[in-house]
Structure formats: structure tokens, C-alpha cells
């Protein structure tokens with residue numbers, strides 16, 4: 008039904024255009040070809056001027072309308088740099104945009120066909136060609152240079168003492184892993200991935216025994232402490248989108264990617280700053296990754312070190328969920344099954 012309407016509308020549009028063209032042809036025959044052409048030319052020149060004025064007012068109006076709807080100040084150190092780069096780019100391109108558009112439409116109006124003026128044939132000028140090639144090339148090189156500089160900073164080595172977090176995307180959720188007290192991520196092997204071991208952790212690696220696995224709950228970060236994200240994916244390409252921090256990085260299966268930044272405002276501070284009691288930092292998927300792409304919205308809580316430590320103290324390593332009998336905080340029951348499981352794990356070590 009929808010296709011039928013689209014075809015009907017397109018056919019109707021074509022017919023109307025065709026009829027108008029035919030009608031104007033008859034009119035020009037009646038009025039005289041030359042006179043009619045000159046008149047159309049005048050109308051077109053005037054319309055171009057109107058287009059320029061309405062267009063510029065439109066640009067200003069859209070800007071005013073959407074001003075308050077952008078995200079507000081960035082909440083990370085790199086975000087400040089990224090925003091600065093964005094505003095410099097917007098400033099330069101805006102000046103070029105206004106100058107070229109005004110020149111384009113004003114010239115079309117001002118130098119429209121006139122009986123008192125003869126067009127001057129001016130096909131080529133090397134100097135002009137060089138000027139309008141070299142100046143944009145230099146401007147773009149500077150802008151791209153900024154981008155590359157920040158890219159290397161963001162994807163380069165994180166400062167010493169940065170918090171490490173693994174962020175894994177899959178259809179359609181985010182999973183997080185902290186390296187635990189030893190600060191080392193245990194080894195993984197994708198073939199070990201199953202319902203009980205979502206990241207494919209190798210339990211024989213002792214570094215895995217204290218790794219904290221989080222799913223379906225917010226990621227916790229510490230304010231003013233750099234965080235180094237090691238990013239991966241299990242199926243298709245996803246993308247870690249952290250709009251409030253102005254950070255973004257593809258999550259690629261089989262190829263870990265990384266980025267680091269320092270959150271500069273706690274969630275509580277952002278609630279105050281935005282005046283929204285329901286404010287949360289969001290992690291989105293910025294890559295169209297399938298039918299449930301929209302549902303890959305996760306949350307991040309930025310808090311003080313004390314709050315983070317208190318939260319972390321409540322988390323249990325995934326290892327203990329898989330081998331409950333090895334959990335030192337669990338009540339000890341010396342059953343036969345328990346002994347067998349312990350022996351099996353000890354054997355695999």
C-alpha cells in the first residue's frame with residue numbers, strides 16, 4: 008500500500024511538472040520568446056536573492072531553536088579539547104559558508120542579464136586557481152592536524168595509575184570487567200564462552216580469579232581518575248558511545264581497541280549542573296549493529312573514590328559464581344561434591 012502511494016505521488020508530481028513546462032512554453036510562444044526569457048531571468052535572479060535571505064534567516068533560526076538542546080559542557084578532560092576543536096572548526100567553516108553563499112547568490116542577482124552589459128569571457132587564471140586550492144588545503148591540514156593530535160592522545164598510553172576496564176559489546180548489551188585486586192585481566196579464549204562464562208575467561212589462569220564481571224548494571228568510574236577502556240565485541244562491530252565525555256570508539260570482534268579519558272564531574276554534580284534529578288551518564292552503541300541496536304543503552308555512574316570502593320567491596324568475582332565452594336566468604340560445607348569440584352579445579356591448575 009505504501010509503495011503504491013509513493014509511486015502515485017511521484018507520477019502525479021511528474022505530470023504536474025510536465026504540464027507546467029508545457030503551459031509556460033505556450034505562454035512564451037504567445038508573448039514572444041525573447042521577451043519571455045528576459046522576464047524569467049529577472050524572476051530567477053530575484054528568487055535567488057530571496058533564497059539567500061530566507062536561507063540565512065533559517066540558519067540563524069535553527070541555531071537559536073536548538074541552542075539549549077545540545078548536551079552542555081563536556082564531563083571529561085578530553086571532552087574539553089574535543090569541544091574546542093569542534094568550535095574552532097565550526098567558526099572557520101561558518102565564516103567560509105557565509106562568505107561563499109552571500110557571494111554566490113548576490114552575484115547571481117547583481118550580474119544578471121542586462122542589455123547594458125556584455126559578458127566577459129574569462130575561462131582560466133592560474134594564480135586564482137592556486138589561491139583557492141592552497142588556502143583551503145592549508146586550513147584543512149590545520150583542522151585535520153588537530154584531530155590527529157587528539158586521536159593519538161586519546162588512543163595512546165593511559166597515565167600511570169589509570170583504572171582499567173574492559174568493555175565488551177554484543178547483540179544487544181554491554182558487559183564490563185574490572186581486573187580485580189591484582190590489577191591484571193585474566194586470559195580469555197572465545198571458544199570457552201558459554202552461558203556460565205560469558206566472556207570466555209580461562210579459569211586456570213589465577214589472574215581471572217578476582218576479575219569482576221558486570222552485566223545489566225551501571226559501570227562505575229571514579230571522578231578525576233583516568234580510565235583506560237579496553238574494548239571488544241563478540242559478534243558484529245559495535246561502538247562505545249560516551250556522548251557526555253565526548254568519547255567514541257569502535258568495538259571490533261577479534262581486534263581490541265582502546266581509549267582513555269578522565270571523568271571530571273560526578274553523576275551527583277551533573278544532576279546539580281543540569282538541574283535534572285534523573286540525570287545519568289549514558290553508554291550507547293554508536294554503530295547500527297542489528298535489530299536490537301536501540302536497546303544497547305547502558306548507564307555509567309561517576310563517583311568519588313570512597314563511594315567506588317564501597318561499591319566494589321560488594322562485588323563478587325565471577326570465579327566464585329562458577330565455583331561457589333572456592334568462595335572464602337561462603338559458609339564452608341565439607342560435602343563430597345564440594346571436594347570433587349575443588350579437586351577438579353586444582354587439577355586444571
Ligand SMILES: [Cu+2]
Pocket residue numbers: 176177244245246292293294295296300303
Ligand atoms: Cu551495538
